[in-house]
Amino acid sequence: MLAVIGAGLLWGTGGLCGALIIDRTGLAPLGVAAYRLAIGGGLVVGWLLLTGRLHRLRLHGRGARRLVALGLLAAMYQSCYFAAVSLTSVSLATLITLGSSPVLVVAAEGLLGRQRPDARTGVAVTTAVAGLALLVGTPAAGDPAAVLAGTACALGSAAGFATITMLGARPVDDLGPLPTAGLSFCVGGLVLLPLAAVTGGVAVDLEPSTLGLLVFLGLAPTALAYGLFFTGLRSVATGSAALIALLEPLTAAVLGVVVLDERLGAGGLAGAVLIGVAVLLTSLRRSRPTTTADDGVSPLGRPGRGTRPGPHPTSARRRRP
Structure with missing residues (x-):
C-alpha cells in the first residue's frame, strides 16, 4: 500500500516537469514522452548491470511478450498524456487520465471476475x-x-494506464518489479524516439537545467514511481491501486497552483477533498483482497492472492476422532 501511495505522489511531479521541459526546449509532447521512457528505462538497466542482476534474468517467450506489450502501452500512455498536457493544462490532463483509470480498471475487474x-x-x-x-x-x-x-488524448492515456495496471498485477517469468519497469520502458523509448525525431525532433540544448529536468523526469516519476507501483501490484488489488494513484492529480493540482499559478477555486478545493476521501477509503482496506469462507472470491472479483481454500467441511468431519 505504501509503495502505491509513493508512486502516486511521485507521478504528480511528472506533468509539471514535462510542461517545464516543453516550455524550455520547445520539444513536442512525443519527444518528451520518448525521453521519459528512454532515460527512465536506461537508468534502471544501468542499475541492474552495476548490481549484477541483469545477467541473472531468464526471459522466455511469454515474459518477452509481456515486456513488449508493457513497453508499447507505456509509449501510447505517455505520448497521449503529454499531448493532452500541451492541448489543455497539467491539472486537466492529469485529472482526466487518472480519474478515468479507476473506473476502467474496476469495470474490467468486474467483467473478468464476473462479480x-x-x-x-x-x-x-x-x-x-x-x-x-x-x-x-x-x-x-x-x-x-x-x-x-x-x-x-487523456482518455486514451487512461485506457493505456488501466491496461498496464491489469497486466502489472499478473507478473510472468518471475520478473521483479524494477526489471519489468526498466526493460519495458526501454522498449517504449526505442519505439517513440524514431517517431519523435521524424514528427517534431528530439534535439535539445545541453544546458544543466534542461539535463536536470530530463534526468528527474526519467528517475522520479518514471523509474522509481513505476518500480514502486509494480511492487504494490503484487499485493494490492488493481482497482484499489488505480484509486490510490489519484494522489497523482492531487499532487499535480497543488504543484500547478504553486508553480504555474493555476487556480482551483472553491469547487476545485471541494473536489480535492473528495478525492482525498476516496483515496483514504481505499487505503483503509486490507492490502490483499480478502476471501469469504463460502466462495473464496475477492471483493473485486478476483481470487485472493496468497490465500488457500480451507478444507471441505465434509473432509474435516471425517478426520475427527
Whole structure:
C-alpha cells in the first residue's frame, strides 16, 4: 500500500516537469514522452548491470511478450498524456487520465471476475468521480476544439494506464518489479524516439537545467514511481491501486497552483477533498483482497492472492476422532 501511495505522489511531479521541459526546449509532447521512457528505462538497466542482476534474468517467450506489450502501452500512455498536457493544462490532463483509470480498471475487474465490486469500492469510485468533476470543472479559457482533443488524448492515456495496471498485477517469468519497469520502458523509448525525431525532433540544448529536468523526469516519476507501483501490484488489488494513484492529480493540482499559478477555486478545493476521501477509503482496506469462507472470491472479483481454500467441511468431519 505504501509503495502505491509513493508512486502516486511521485507521478504528480511528472506533468509539471514535462510542461517545464516543453516550455524550455520547445520539444513536442512525443519527444518528451520518448525521453521519459528512454532515460527512465536506461537508468534502471544501468542499475541492474552495476548490481549484477541483469545477467541473472531468464526471459522466455511469454515474459518477452509481456515486456513488449508493457513497453508499447507505456509509449501510447505517455505520448497521449503529454499531448493532452500541451492541448489543455497539467491539472486537466492529469485529472482526466487518472480519474478515468479507476473506473476502467474496476469495470474490467468486474467483467473478468464476473462479480460486482464491493460496496466500499463502489463508494470510493463514486466519490473519486464526483471529486474529479468538481476539480476539473469547466475550463475557463482555451479553444474548445483543443480542449476536446486534449480530453480525447487523456482518455486514451487512461485506457493505456488501466491496461498496464491489469497486466502489472499478473507478473510472468518471475520478473521483479524494477526489471519489468526498466526493460519495458526501454522498449517504449526505442519505439517513440524514431517517431519523435521524424514528427517534431528530439534535439535539445545541453544546458544543466534542461539535463536536470530530463534526468528527474526519467528517475522520479518514471523509474522509481513505476518500480514502486509494480511492487504494490503484487499485493494490492488493481482497482484499489488505480484509486490510490489519484494522489497523482492531487499532487499535480497543488504543484500547478504553486508553480504555474493555476487556480482551483472553491469547487476545485471541494473536489480535492473528495478525492482525498476516496483515496483514504481505499487505503483503509486490507492490502490483499480478502476471501469469504463460502466462495473464496475477492471483493473485486478476483481470487485472493496468497490465500488457500480451507478444507471441505465434509473432509474435516471425517478426520475427527
